[in-house]
Amino acid sequence: MSQRAPAVLIGGPDGAGKSAVAGALAEDLRPAVRFHWRPGVLPHPRALAGRADDGPITNPHALPPRAPLVSLLRLAYFVLDYWLGETRMRRHRKAGRVVILERGYWDMVVDPRRYRLGLPPALIRRIGRLVPRPDLLLILDAPAGVLLQRKQELPSEELDRQRNMWRTLEIPGTQKVIVDACQPLDRVVAGAKAAISGYLDQVAAGRIGRGWAGLPTRRAPRFWLPRAPRRAAASGVAIYQPVTLKGRLGWELARVGASAGGSRLLPRGSAPPREAREPLASLLPPRATYAVMRANHPGRWVALLLREGGAPYAIAKVATTPGGREALAREGRA
DSSP states (O other), X not given: OOOOOOEEEEEOSTXXXXXXXXXXXXXXXXXXXXXXXXXXXXXXXHHHTTOOOOOSOSOTTSSOOOOHHHHHHHHHHHHHHHHHHHHHHHHHHHTTOEEEEESOTXXXXXXXXXXXXXXXXXXXXXXXXXSOOOSEEEEEEXXXXXXXXXXXSSOHHHHHXXXXXXXXXOOTTXXXXXXXXXXXXXXXXXXXXXXXXXXXXHHHHTTSTTOEEEESOSSSOSEEEEOOSHXXXXXXXXXXXXXXXXXXXXXXXXXXXXXXXXXXXXXXXXXXXXXXXXXXXXXXXXXXXXXXEEOSSTTEEEEEEEOTTSOEEEEEEEEOSHHHHHHHHHHHHO
């Protein structure tokens, strides 16, 4: 079965270069299709009211937010457009076209004033659970001073707020990569393409052999457990060590189910992230596998290495940030 092309959302504060990067990616990743903000299956509410397009927005916060009820109706209209547009996007992706979406629904969470939504961001975020999710979120990030050199539409304080919102935004089931937007455009585009390649590599690696099951959910895993053979699946559960009675009971049930071959019934997920897999490659004998757990600290992983027959033989810790590597070095020295 051919691999479906990904849906990539490009976000970031004003001046980060979203349109420039989206345009370059659409050219470099042919075949690709590009959407701005929303699919556009439904006309803009302004057109329904018989008003002409105002052209490019040069002062996004000039007008006051609309009343809450009107704002809610507008938001529901946009959500409907995303749902109708998902059919169109799915058709493109099945045909192998990368879908590139600028801003997307989540820009309304970060900057509701731009869309004149008189609603709290928490409510817009919650309604966002109803919107089809992208596979990959690329956040273009740069300090407010750099952004102001490119666009002077918003004050520095607002750009800092948007920047923090984007950096902390989590879309359930969507992989997030932050790209340094201070660099020249060609390097920013190269970073974005590397993130897309990394995502595709992760999906492709998950299809090798029996692959991994992602838990607690396939789209937003914390644990990657081998689906087969049975002994490897059962041994892989040991990557998690419960500390409560309830956790212990669930752990035992998972181990018994895996021993009986139940892991084969779990949906095949993507492989563990590339930054966790690459350091493990040199430690694996032929036909070995591993279970991986995302640690509580960013960029930290724990892996349980399993021989061909499923017997565990080593624990490995991986760090991908300078601070994490230094912490592991201190642990090794101790």
